[in-house]
Amino acid sequence: MCLAIPAQVVELRAGDNALVDLAGVRKEISLALVDGIAVGDYVIVHVGYALNKLDPEEAAKTLALFAEIGQFDAGQMVH
């Protein structure tokens, strides 16, 4: 379940809030559920709250894995 989107923190605001940006669209959300967020970090946003920080290194690794899988020689059957 749960529609959540990754957005970038562009401004920290009073009351444990932050302004996040998704491709130019900005919304103020709450950081009450996370710690140690800095401007520039990406967070997962659900119903107006950041749930977690997104790890850019892991994201890059995952994408690289996808690309690698796609380049698997089609002639090599696994079984």
Next chain:
Amino acid sequence: MGATAMRDYSRPLDLKNGRVEMAHGAGGRAMAHLIEALFARRLDNEWLAQGDDGAVLPAPGAGRLVMATDSHVVSPLFFPGGDIGCLAVHGTINDVAVMGARPLWLSAAFILEEGFPLGDLARIVDSMALAAKEAGVPVVTGDTKVVERGKGDGVFITTTGVGILPAARELSGRRARPGDAILVSGTLGDHGMAIMAGRDSLGFESPILSDTAALHGLIDALHECGAELHVLRDPTRGGLATTLNEIARQSGVGMLLQEKAMPINPLVAAACEFLGLDPLYVANEGKLVAICAENDALALLAALRAHPLGVHAAIIGSVHEDPNHFVQMATTLGGKRIVDWLTGDQLPRIC
């Protein structure tokens, strides 16, 4: 009511602090003053200047008459890129123009809520006046009523438009044929998301502007390019998806769209992501769907792109035989899905 009557009014309308009162709809002096100072003077044309109950217009020569009407209840009244005034003018001009007719005249009926600021009303009427002037389609007659505070949403506007349709032209939602190409004139979902940005709870900050525009000039260019046009429609509420489903059902055909080809402003895409909305179902107010014979698709695309209102035009799919009248789409991922009718209001999701 002419120049003599104007000298009876001792004070100009207080646009800074004044508000609509019940008297403004009562038919007496206050109403006459409102009409003259706020409407007639700003909309400024020979018919309104007469001050009669109706406008006397020349009977059209050859061709047939097209009439269309639209009520406007948009909220908020002022939104990024437009307001209820220009929206009311554009919307009805477009309804007439997509029938293939040249829009000639508009009427405008206002239902005002007691307490509505006169300054805002003046802004709205000025916007209508500008839109009408730029489109070359005057508002020749109108009406004003006032309802008690709480019984209206500020302003409701109903516009009716009349145009002339050349004898040989036949555009209808029933004329889409298997093999036809489907085109859109530009980016989808701009208006709906511009409106949504201003909503309290759902609101967000973005430079998204409503695309509200009069399309009759663009439509003239399409007629002139020589393409065999079968269907023209402007997708408003319910978005592109609703319009295509309507046409598919009317024409008894199916459609296959290419998600990759859909022109969508990245800001609109992002705003939709935030709220869990699908841009294909979000309202437009300045876009066209055009369905034409397959061989004319490229010529039509060129004509669209050559016009300022069609720079992002694209061929987005084709029509085929389908007894179920499904509108299908090949997704960016390579799979397929239906683009179904909208169910109720599109509501932002948490899941």
Next chain:
Amino acid sequence: MKYIDEFRDGELARGLSEAIRREARPDRRYHFMEFCGGHTHAISRYGVADLLPDNVEMIHGPGCPVCVLPIGRVDQAIRLALDNDVILCAYGDCLRVPASGGLSLLRAKASGGDIRMVYSSADAVELARQHPDRQVAFFAIGFETTTPPTAVAIKQALALGLKNFSVLCCHVLTPPAMMAILNAPERIAIEGFVGPAHVSTVIGSRPYEPFAQQYGKPVVIAGFEPLDVLQAIRMLVRQVNDGRAEVENEFTRAVDRDGNRKAQALVDEVFELREIFEWRGLGVLPNSALRLRPAFAEFDAELRFGSAYQPVDDHKSCECAAILRGLKRPTECKLFGNVCTPENPVGSCMVSSEGACAAHYTYGRYRDA
């Protein structure tokens, strides 16, 4: 859109699809349940089924909080608005759920109930602050992703000293629902689970380990985008082929084993387990849902307004119960597509766009034609 568009790339999808085709053994069938409604939506909306070989089948699970929300709970929300003159705040998803007496929250609004759609629980608190003369109740539905935001809202209301804010708490838990699927008396062929994306950012991957260990079913936690789902399916195929039953994490960019400790602590502070709770389709399950702790009882709408839950039976021919458990397909329900459509939903699977029936009807029914 960064971290979104890259995970929807058509070329990479093709590569993953080919990989699944290569690795799925031709001599067996694979049935995987995607638990989470968001995954159901992604699969339907992108046509992921078209990218899978015929012997790999996805079964839609009950991870859609609107689908498992009993009619009686929606009735409670409606009654608060109509009988207690409460400003009832709710997420958009539940506004159309058909409830008793031909009503839904939207219809109750048309009848004069003050029902407001909110994007966030914080908006409900703000409404309460702005209208000290009115009672404001928040209809709190959702799995573990949506619960921490409610906890924050309640603490905020406490800090502001609001006397007019309350919560109708219908938050439910994922592991008990997964357990209910696995414990079902009917044997269904499910070889593995695609685990929820955002629930897992909160609870971590640890809670799924018992399913792998005790029931021998692999679980792969998948991100929200279609490439994530495809990769998770591939990882499940591999586990099945290898005879393994482990918890694996595809969504490493946002999920780890522990989850969000801060959010978990907040939830634990504000909520406690309900001994039993009725789920639509899954029946009454123990320790599967939450209510406010005694320390926060003043914010409990059920206590403040004396609102009690009354169970309401589903339509006799409605197959939501079987569909939510993955036992039947939407097309096997007598009502699907004729009596029950998104315009006139009889059961919850048709109301929510994540429901198996709505997803199939809206995106996939051309396959039946």
